[in-house]
Amino acid sequence: MQSRFDPLVHIDWKTPGSDLLGLLQHYYPDIGVFAGPGFEALLDELSNEMPEVCFEALAPLLAGQGYDLWNLDAGGDDYRPVIVPADQRETFAQHWQDQRGEPRFTASLIEPPEPAAAELKPAKPKRGKVKWLQEVHEYPGATYVHEYNYRNGWAAITEQDEDQWLCFLIDYNQWPPAEQDMLEHRTDGVDGADLQLIDADAQRSLWKRRVVRGDYSTDDRYQYEVRQGDEIAAFGPVGVQWPEFEQPCVVVGSEIFERKRIYEPEHLTRIWRITAHSSEVIFEYADELTILPIGAGRLLFMQHNGPKCWTWNQDPPHQAIVAKPMPAEAYKLRAATAYLGGDEILLFSEGARQNVEHTGYQETVLVAWRFNFITGATTRATLDGFGSELRQDTRMLVTQPKQVITLRTFHGQLQVARGHGDWWVWSYRANTFGTQTLAWFWNQVSNEVVKLSTKDIPRIKPEIRYVPAQDRYLAFEADFVARLPAFAEMVETKGSGVLVFE
Incomplete structure (x- = not known):
């Protein structure tokens, strides 16, 4: 027989605040803390926090309404x-002291924390509130736009329809976005799941189509095709079927550059140049590589696990020339490299520093x-x-004195893309608790930076693109796409700082 003291909610340590608050609202609907504008503010504040922070x-909010908050601990x-x-x-x-059953729970009262000593903080200039998601276009179903299916304002989305996959090309260059069925005028029976968008502009879209589906992905084979309106034509040397390459590929003008990591008979990365009628291997090296277009028909090949890089020119004789060694190793951050113009690029790396509150904790900082x-x-x-x-409890044992510290660390993925004028968008994605950067807008001429975080747009973590x-x-977002305010309004609301490069 269920007791009025039995737990109604059971979560693990990975449950975010949005889920926890939703469960508490469901099981305790008559408690005022879980209703009205105050609850909405709680969701804004705690949606991405860990359970203990919630x-x-x-x-204290429950205590103010005459309730205790307990946790039944089973030792897990x-x-x-x-x-x-x-x-x-x-x-x-x-x-719970008199309980006889299994598992045995230890009831712990979660007491309101002691009020913190008042600190005099410099007053921040008050700025008017802004509606960040100003115009919202909702999708009919979940729509995932990411770095591998989005190109220059177009995205290719697949959707399952009974036994077949459909493919739609969404045009975000107009508002609201418009979509086109990529299978509507095809008569070759291609499945939408076999189409990958690799480049798009106002004149044409370039696709990779899977023509052989093997037992393993390494057995799959692909061919290229170019689409203009409803006309589809093959691209690349006739009859050649390609293995799966590393994503993303690079398209410069009418040429495709692909990378393939090879492990037998020796480890190396091979780079192909594929044109409308020909293909050739133009470079290979023992380490993983990233390809970056650097203007005037040039490419930069960058080593992942070391400082080496090479320039390559589309004009004959197509030689790879050793460039100056890069100043920092970056591994996966190599993909976030950006070309700034002339012979200058923007690189990123990770550094380490000690947490200011606890000598036993280190933080990763982006450079x-x-x-x-x-x-x-x-x-x-x-x-x-x-x-x-995020806030971190440093105790190893519950019997130790409680010390909660704040960790500020880079622990996720970085994407860098062009913004308007001299501005760039640095986007951050992470599966961590706490407050997170959504995007920094950086001006390469003035080094001015505007910072957008989950405090500005709570509960969701949209990817920002220009x-x-x-x-x-x-x-x-998966359920919608929204226009942000005009950039001048964003700067007026958030203010800006200046990055010091030295």
């Missing part, structure tokens, strides 16, 4: 929060480098605050 925030990394009237505190504690690959001239800036900010045809920044 409990600390809820305890999970939680069973229970809310009971404060006048039943002793009865609740005695009930940006401006680097001239011809002269070797280098400057760097530490991107303090780019990443995640669409030149609209001259607007869009926020992409």
Whole structure:
């Protein structure tokens, strides 16, 4: 028989605040904390926090309405929060002390934290509130736009329809976005799941089509095709079927550049150049490589696990020339390299620093480098605050004194893309608790930076992209896409700082 003191909610340590608050609202609908504007504000504040942070925030609010917040601990990394009237505190504690069944729970009262000593902080200039998601276009179903299916304002989306996959090309260069069925005028029976968008502009779209589906992905084979309106034509040498390459490929003008990591008979990365009628291997090296277009028909090949890089020119004799060594190793951050013009690129790397509150904790910090690959001239800036900010309990045992510290660390993925004018968008994605950077807007001439975080747009983590045809920044979520305010309004609301490269 169920007791009024039995736990109704059972979560693990990975449950975010949005899920926890939703469960508490469902099982305790009559408690005022979980209703009205106050609850909406709680969701904004706690949606991406870990359970213990949520409990600390809820305890004083519940106490103010005459309730205790307890956790029933079974010795694992999970939680069973229970809310009971404060006048039943002793009865609740005695009930669980007298328990006979298994598993055995230890009832712990989550007491409101002591009020922090008042600190005098400099007053921040008040700025008017802005509606960040100004115009919202909702999708009919979940629509995932990511770095591998989005090109220059177009995205290719697949959708299952009974036994077949459909493929739609969504045009974000107009508002609201428009979509086109990529199978509508095809008569070759191709499945939408076999189509990959690799480039698009106003005149044509370039696709990779899977023509052989093997037992393993390594057995799959692909061919290229170009689409203009409803006309589809083959691209590349006749009859050649290609293995799966590393994503993403690079398209410069009418040429495709692909990378393939090869492990037998020796480890190397091979780079292909594929034109409408021919193909050739133009470079290979023992380490993983990233390809970056650097203007005037040039490419930069960059080593992942070391400092080496080479320039290559589309004009004959197509030689790869050793450039100056890069100033920092970056591994996966190589993919976030950006070409700034002339012979200058923007690189990123990771550094380490000690947490200011606890000597046993280190933080990862993102570092940006401006680097001239011809002269070797280098400057760097530490991107303090780019990443995640979360609260961490440092105790190893519950019997130890509680010490909660704030960790500010880069622990995720970085994407870099062109913005308007001299501006760039640095986007951050991470599966961590706490407050997170959504995007920094950086001006390569003035080094001015505007910072957008989950405090500005709570509960969701949209990817921010600039669409030149609209001259607007869009926020992409699975259920919708929205226009952000005009950039001048964003700067007026958020203010800006300056990055110091030295």
